[in-house]
Amino acid sequence: MTSRFTGKVALVTGGGSGIGRATALAFAREGATVVVAGRNPEPLAETVELIEASGGQGSAVTADVSNSDDVARLVATAVERHGGLHVAFNNAGVLAAGPVADIDEQDWDRQLAINVTGVWLSMKHEIAHMREHGGGVIVNTASNLGAHRRLPGTGAYAATKAAVSALTRTAALEYIGEGIRINAISPGPIETTMSLLPGETEADRAERAKTTQPIGRVGTLAEAAAAVLWLAAPESGFTVGHDLVIDGGASA
Numbered sequence: 001m002t003s004r005f006t007g008k009v010a011l012v013t014g015g016g017s018g019i020g021r022a023t024a025l026a027f028a029r030e031g032a033t034v035v036v037a038g039r040n041p042e043p044l045a046e047t048v049e050l051i052e053a054s055g056g057q058g059s060a061v062t063a064d065v066s067n068s069d070d071v072a073r074l075v076a077t078a079v080e081r082h083g084g085l086h087v088a089f090n091n092a093g094v095l096a097a098g099p100v101a102d103i104d105e106q107d108w109d110r111q112l113a114i115n116v117t118g119v120w121l122s123m124k125h126e127i128a129h130m131r132e133h134g135g136g137v138i139v140n141t142a143s144n145l146g147a148h149r150r151l152p153g154t155g156a157y158a159a160t161k162a163a164v165s166a167l168t169r170t171a172a173l174e175y176i177g178e179g180i181r182i183n184a185i186s187p188g189p190i191e192t193t194m195s196l197l198p199g200e201t202e203a204d205r206a207e208r209a210k211t212t213q214p215i216g217r218v219g220t221l222a223e224a225a226a227a228v229l230w231l232a233a234p235e236s237g238f239t240v241g242h243d244l245v246i247d248g249g250a251s252a
């Protein structure tokens, strides 16, 4: 077992499922105490059980990242429970597909609120703590559909993820002088429910990926988590304001 994060407290939003859960487990395997956050308590509790079952330490906080009071409470709770906050993975996000003229106004607002305002609020409260406590590391989840490639039917989502990319790079410049290192990941389709088309099975998706993805498959949770851990670890210490595309070549 390696231990790049021994003694560190890591916060993962969207930690109850998908990329967030896989990354929370990976942080815990490498020694971090992990705080997972999301809106629903049950999946968060399951993640904590999985962390503890593999010998790690973690806890859950129910919070909506689009709500400033919730995010303030989330950061404060992580610090109170575990004595600090050194790493944050701002990963919570939602996708509502549809061509631009057909996007429902509520879906537009919801995606902006969670994907953009949620990442901004998370950074705002995390940075406020980190700048007073010796710095830290932040990784945000954007998407290859944001700054890197276009796909019809994903305009609202793409706009939010391009915003995450821009916000990440701006914040990186603003805070690296205070010891807070900020980067993003931009995944292509990863093996979570989010990359399934309506009514599609995992087998259907695998078949579709053979012809639609340059690499012929979707990405694994392990591949996504490994990129986040690298960006959060000291070995990437000279990497600042980078938006790391992990998409099997889709936006190459």
Ligand SMILES: NC(=O)c1ccc[n+]([C@@H]2O[C@H](COP(=O)([O-])OP(=O)(O)OC[C@H]3O[C@@H](n4cnc5c(N)ncnc54)[C@H](OP(=O)(O)O)[C@@H]3O)[C@@H](O)[C@H]2O)c1
Binding pocket: 013, 014, 015, 016, 017, 018, 019, 020, 037, 038, 039, 040, 043, 063, 064, 065, 066, 091, 092, 093, 094, 095, 114, 118, 141, 142, 143, 144, 186, 187, 188, 189, 190, 191, 192, 193, 194, 195
């Ligand atoms: N899977 C892909 O192909 C792919 C590709 C590129 C980027 N991404 C991005 O990767 C991130 C993780 O997605 P995923 O694929 O792992 O899908 P997922 O399993 O649906 O994960 C999304 C997580 O975000 C949480 N969440 C949603 N709204 C929230 C809110 N308002 N406050 C707090 N938590 C919230 C959800 O939990 P609750 O519903 O319980 O709150 C859920 O755990 C997202 O930002 C997504 O846009 C995914």
